[in-house]
Amino acid sequence: MPPIITFIGWHDSGKTTLAAQVVRLLKERGYTVAVIKSTKDTGVLPNQDGTDTGAYSQAGADAVTLVAPDQLVMMAPQPEKNLPALARRFFADMDLVIGEGFKEADKVGKIEVFRGEGTRLTEQVSGVLAVATDQDLADPLVFALNQPEKIADFLEKEYIRVPSAHNRKVHLIKTRQGKAMNSMQSFTVTQPTRLQFGAGTVKDLGKTVKDFNGSKVLLVVDPGLVKAGLLERFTVPLEQEEIPFVVYDQIDPEPGLKLADKGCAIAQEAGCDCVVGAGGGSAMDVAKAVSILLTNGGKAVDYLGLGLIKKPGVPKIMVPTSAGTGAEVTFTAVFINEETGSKGGMNGDPLYPDAAILDPELTLSLPAKVTAYTGIDALTHALEAYTSTQAHVVSEMYSLEAIELIARNLPAACANGGNLEARAAMLMGSLLGGKALATAGVGLVHAMAYPMGGMFGVPHGLANAVLLPYVVQYNLPGNYEKFALLAEVLGQNTDGLSRRDAASLCVEALYDLNADVGIPATLKDLDIPFDQIPKMAEIALTVTRPVENNPRQPSLADVIAVYERAYRHEIVL
Known part of the structure; x- marks a missing residue:
């Protein structure tokens, strides 16, 4: 009816x-x-x-x-x-x-x-x-x-x-x-990163370095790849092109600013003129930061904020080994400030990578738990970009395709890590989600996740994943139309429903997806103290750009209430 x-x-x-x-x-x-x-x-x-x-x-x-x-x-x-x-x-x-x-x-x-x-x-x-x-x-x-x-x-x-x-x-x-x-919406889309996608494409890493006139590489690599015996996947292509390199693998899951400073010092001492970031978002963010520090000077802390980077960096090439952050196509690098404990980002066009090689074979060995965390992280990027106040026709195309790819393929990738088709779809979804967030931004989920990482070391993807259903529930009145359409993209049957009723199914779909891939349901499961919620809320509201992008403008009381619902598992389905 x-x-x-x-x-x-x-x-x-x-x-x-x-x-x-x-x-x-x-x-x-x-x-x-x-x-x-x-x-x-x-x-x-x-x-x-x-x-x-x-x-x-x-x-x-x-x-x-x-x-x-x-x-x-x-x-x-x-x-x-x-x-x-x-x-x-x-x-x-x-x-x-x-x-x-x-x-x-x-x-x-x-x-x-x-x-x-x-x-x-x-x-x-x-x-x-x-x-x-x-x-x-x-x-x-x-x-x-x-x-x-x-x-x-x-x-x-x-x-x-x-x-x-x-x-x-x-x-x-x-x-x-x-x-x-009809309202003549204005927007800017910057797409400077050369992309190469496909199984086995990491073999072209050395040729790509030469394309950008690199003669010596700082290889910033996730330490987990070294422990797993996968370092040769990146070093052999460089050796085949006779390109010398220095390996920097002292990367934390939630990297501090000093890791970027240390990487810059190593690169300067070795005379590196190209940086390769191989791994997850942390390794790629450090690589991006080292690239601009080599040409701009100073310390990493000097560039926290927007538009503070004046000069292009040395050539930087990203090789993601997880489908999550989209850092291979964004102008952001996120760090923890060790002095304050806060989490923030460098933001500016010079941080866009010059090239990215996306080889789904590199993601086959990713554990199911990490696949889930990073996959929901990518979904969050796409979803928040789609509902952002800065969204536009181009970002929406990226977002919707990313959400559909991730929702359909994440459970399969978690259940069978060797499923190359699902892994490729996830890597493409992460890429498109990264493109969406680069031009439309993210929202309240990210703002609220920052203090969870800065104060308690919760991995960024996991923090986003746990918060996502609760924040979306809060955001529904901000754009029933878009959340209703998202419910359908996430696989819900919305035929004949009102916008409001259909939108509520978006929350249910996200909650069910989290449960299917083993995401913890509450902040309590992450050992976050309940009495720290007011402090987290205050910090979250200082992350101004994501808050301003959010479809609803939250008060301090609103943010506290969302955290408390996420702690108590209060979600209405």
């Missing part, structure tokens, strides 16, 4: 005028809208005595339809004025059915039009959700009569059905054309 809302009010209250304005606005936004008006005046109907249609009706026809060149009118007996039955019978495929009258209709949301004359219908009927009025009323939801666009916004977010799966991409295009393009 289609979503239904009906306007009720006393005679001459202005129901028709207001409802017609709302219909016009919704049609301009690309929706299909049907109207069913209740009337006691049978004289307005075309099947009167003496007319052809009247003759058919009097003859006992079950229905009579009058067809003109540009419209039709159907007449049929309707013993009961049952609004839901009428909507289901005639307008099942509409995005919204608007009624006028039908104040006694059951299970139908109602908007009362009230001009201050007579008694309130709210006192006589059930299901009144809002009032449109020119009076000063204390109702929970009040719209001004001269602001029909506010009512249209409300209906769009709360009532209009989510498009079915086969119409989703068409709907996205219509929505974008009807809103962002």
Whole structure:
């Protein structure tokens, strides 16, 4: 059954005028809208005595339809004025059915039009959700009569059905054309990184270094790769091209600024003019930072912030061995400040890698637990970029494709690490998620994850994963439309649901995905002390860019409440 809302009010209250304005606005936004008006005046109907249609009706026809060149009118007996039955019978495929009258209709949301004359219908009927009025009323939801666009916004977010799966991409295009393009949205997309993707492509690492005129390499590598005996996957291609290198493998999962400074000192002493980052986000972030320190001078702490890096770095080439951070295509490097315990990032175009080699074979040995953490991290990048206030048509394309790839393939990659097809899909999803966040940014999940890493050493991907369902639950009212579409991309059946109901399925899908891949459910599971939540909330709100990008602007009390729900496992499905 289609979503239904009906306007009720006393005679001459202005129901028709207001409802017609709302219909016009919704049609301009690309929706299909049907109207069913209740009337006691049978004289307005075309099947009167003496007319052809009247003759058919009097003859006992079950229905009579009058067809003109540009419209039709159907007449049929309707013993009961049952609004839901009428909507289901005639307008099942509409995005919204608007009624006028039908104040006694059951299970139908109602908007009362009230001009201050007579008694309130709210006192006589059930299901009144809002009032449109020119009076000063204390109702929970009040719209001004001269602001029909506010009512249209409300209906769009709360009532209009989510498009079915086969119409989703068409709907996205219509929505974008009807809103962002008409408002002449401005955005910038920087894509400086040369990408090479495919199984076995790491063999071209030495050739890639030569393409960027590198003569000696600082190889920043995840120590886990060294322990696993995988270092040769990176050193042999360099040796084959007779490129000397120095290995720097003293990288922590949550790297501090001093690791970047130390790497720079090693590179300077060895005379390195190219940096290769091989491993997860930590190794790549250190490599990116070393690259710009070699040309800009100073210490890593000098470049925490946005736009503080003035000169391009030496050539830097990234080779990710996990599908998670997307650091191979972003302009950010994240570190813990050892002096303050806080976590923050260097941000600027000089941090974009010059090249990235994405070889899914390098991810085959990644443990299931790390696969899960990094995979949900990549999903978080894409999801937060999609719902960011800075999102645009290009970032949304990256985000949606990334989310679909990750949601479909992460369970398979965790269950069977040797599944090369799933690993390749995850690596591509991480790449696209990185591209999305590089141009649209991330949101509150990341801001709240930072103090978890800085204060308690929780790995970044794990912190994001645990927080994600709780933050999305908080964010739902900020953009029901997008979260409803995300629910569908995540595999939920949203056909025929209102935006609000469909959006809630996004939370359920994320919670279930976390459970499927073994993500802990609560902050308590991570041994985070409950009494530290207020301090974490204060720190989270200082991470200004993600907070500003968030679809809802949180207060300190909001952030504390989300942390507490994540601690107590309070999630409504």
